Amino acid sequence: MRIARFTTGDSPRYGILEDGSTDLVVLKGDPLFMPVATTGERVALDDVRLLSPVIPRSKVVGVGRNYAEHAAEMGNEVPEEPILFLKPNTSVTGPDDPIVVPGYAEEVDHEAELAVVVSRMAKNVRAEQALDYVFGYTVANDVTARAAQRADTTWTRGKAFDTSCPTGPFLAMDLDVSDVAVRAWVDGELRQDGRTSQMVxxxxxxxxxxxxxxxxxxxxxxxxxxxxGVGPVRPGQRVEVEVEGIGRFGNNVVKR
Amino acid sequence: MRIARFTTGDSPRYGILEDGSTDLVVLKGDPLFMPVATTGERVALDDVRLLSPVIPRSKVVGVGRNYAEHAAEMGNEVPEEPILFLKPNTSVTGPDDPIVVPGYAEEVDHEAELAVVVSRMAKNVRAEQALDYVFGYTVANDVTARAAQRADTTWTRGKAFDTSCPTGPFLAMDLDVSDVAVRAWVDGELRQDGRTSQMVxxxxxxxxxxxxxxxxxxxxxxxxxxxxGVGPVRPGQRVEVEVEGIGRFGNNVVKR
Known part of the structure; x- marks a missing residue:
């Protein structure tokens, strides 16, 4: 089962997309905070605008260098402790929303990623219990202003600017994510093609x-x-990201 | 005028503290999102537990090395661009709440700071208009796990852990913050005593x-x-922070 957050011009709603269906079955309220219950209404997927499946109330936590081959391409070693960084909820945007290159950058890098959405309060959970805290999985593009990330003491300008976290197109609710493909395209050309089984x-x-x-x-x-396979996307280009079993979406890169 | 966020055992409420008064005049709702209107009720300040004046819906943005003398004591130069870092809203805590030293640290550093609370959506504002976006000012302790901050590629473990952002005791609504004292004490001993006029x-x-x-x-x-004047506070010690014209509050440091 996959869930979409969408609009038909009014306030965001949620809907279930059953396998093979082209309709969304509309849900009552926000499934993160209430039991899944349908309103009875159906909306064609073609008639909605998909939104980011979730806007966090608190934070997006990023993990650096979690694929050895990517660490190597950046000239880095795999760290002993995971490298964590934060993106605020103001960085989250949805499918087909523009990625706006910040004023201090000329281009940004795409980073296709599997994203975990947390279901309930979690502190000091053990790995063996950790999947009990997963609401679902979605696809994210950890858009990065690489020059600023490299030049600055912190990764804030590099990773946390507005529109730096496109997510979508759906939440996959019961996916086995241990070995699925993670891909990115720039203007239709495949640039990243990894598998989650390669995670450190x-x-x-x-x-x-x-x-x-x-x-x-x-x-x-x-x-x-x-x-x-990370690399630059420039104003005027379109970047798409995909995780197998969840979906694929794209964003145009613009400079204002 | 100063505003407190407080509890008397039930849900958080807000109250006005007039100069010289020892009573809070209770407000209807959250003054950030509705006009200031009183309920008519008064509560003695002694009878309430003060809370963090605000829990951000989005983010706490920190600025590194904004006082030249502090940059020098850390062996750093004043940066050409401000160094920014993020603390999530889960780091925010209030007066007298414990500061919990994270598992990967033995002690934390205190950093007394003036904190600005934003009133309304702001993007690309000019400095000349910036004060129009200030709701009020409060006091914060930018608690830092210094060893992790120094050892890690990012400042996340150093600056963003739970309880790393005590704030309080009040929101000052119409303070001129161009030259007020910023102080910290550990177990009653003065450790930081600067002035906002020293900001870079x-x-x-x-x-x-x-x-x-x-x-x-x-x-x-x-x-x-x-x-x-930053320095360590260890489990069993108490750290207090103050900004002149806003107030002073403290937190005990604990290890769990």
């Missing part, structure tokens, strides 16, 4: 580690790192 | 700069940097 640390270990530092709240997102 | 970049410049990177939302907090 898997989803349970990441949730457990992150929860030793922060209290995770419902709707918080953990980005699980990007495979090899 | 003042409040308007910081708001303007931060708003070029992020959209600021109502209730977002900007920490304006700490003066010289």
């Amino acid at each position: 640390r898997g989803v349970p270990e990441l949730i457990a580690y992150v929860s030793t530092i922060f209290t995770l709240l419902p709707g918080d997102i953990i980005l699980t790192g990007t495979p090899a | 970049r003042g409040v308007p410049e910081l708001i303007a700069y931060v708003s070029t990177i992020f959209t600021l939302l109502p209730g977002d907090i900007i920490l304006t940097g700490t003066p010289a």
